[in-house]
Amino acid sequence: MEERRDDCVLELERALDARGLRQTMPRRTILGVLAGMDRPFTSTELTEHVAKVDPRIGRASVYRLLQLLRGCGLVERLHGPATEAYVLCLLRDHHHHATCSVCGRAETFTLEDSASIERAVERIGYTMEHHVLEVVGVCPACRAAGHGAEVPQ
Amino acid sequence: MEERRDDCVLELERALDARGLRQTMPRRTILGVLAGMDRPFTSTELTEHVAKVDPRIGRASVYRLLQLLRGCGLVERLHGPATEAYVLCLLRDHHHHATCSVCGRAETFTLEDSASIERAVERIGYTMEHHVLEVVGVCPACRAAGHGAEVPQ
DNA sequence: GTTTTTGCAAACCATTTGCAGGGTC
DNA sequence: GACCCTGCAAATGGTTTGCAAAAAC
Secondary structure (H helix, E strand, O other), rough: HHHHHHHHHHHHHHHHHOOHHHHHOOOOOOOOOHHHOOOEEEEHHHHHHHHHOOHHHHOOHHOOOOOHHHHHEEEEOOOOOOOOOOEEOOOOOOOOOEEEOOOOOEEEOOOOOOOOHHHHHHOOOOEEEEEEEEEEEEEEEHOOOOOOOOOOO | OHHHHHHHHHHHHHHHHOOOOOOHHHHHHHHHHHHHOOEEEEEHHHHHHHHEEEEEOOOOHHHHHHHHHHHHOEEEEEEOOOOOEEOOOOOEEEEEEEEEOOOEEEEEEEEOOOOHHHHHHHHHOOOEEEEEEEEEOOHHHHHOOOOOOOOOO
């Protein structure tokens, strides 16, 4: 678990490196916090967690890094029906996010074939360039715990 | 075209009526402007257009009505890659929006079969409850006009 | 030593809200 | 006449920016 988090930080640091961005203490701290997030988070949550680790780090630095990472595609923004959050995603290729309506954790998935979407779009005469897909559902753990899905009515 | 707009206003007024909401001059004006929007719009665009028709109407009323209509599902919010806008949509059932990257106009479409999405979601063990899909592409008119798509490479 | 980053505070922008007066049912 | 709606102006909340000092390369 902890290695997972460290790997994550390493990967993020590598990404900064690759862009010629500097390795600084505030950035390392923020990346560490980011890597420890186990679900989509708001900017406020992130800044609060960062402040808990090191109160000297300002909001602005958090936002600036968040923006850099969004530029690299390492952080994305989710806007579900009631969701408005950022997610860390190390998966580099095109993917989507499924958020659990019970525990709030998110998982990425890929559509192995977007043909049915493309067909639907062609039906109105459009040529598809990009698509954004977000899913809300119940994750395996929460379902096993009896939440969601098979509730009688 | 003009009838289309009037029909649109009528439908919106009926929706307000159905919720026991009052028919007022500012609301009628805003609905008229809304019905005339031929593409997704920002709140600023909307308030500016409204102000042009009747400068006495305040921003707050526009926002309040926008919110009511969102509650009725008559206005939705689009958040594409570079998009952050509202759309008027009279289509009552579940649907999606395709926005043209050339002219900016949007069209609704429906997925006649979301099985491939459901399958992809099941692959990660999730049970799907809702999905949000947004498409960006080129509309038939713009493609015919030579924009997008068949540009060599 | 040069260039990038940082923290701070102020600026911003879209949106919401409190309130007293005015319009609608 | 009761209650809803309005405009206004002020409050809000998230995010960005200008700047001089500090840190990284």
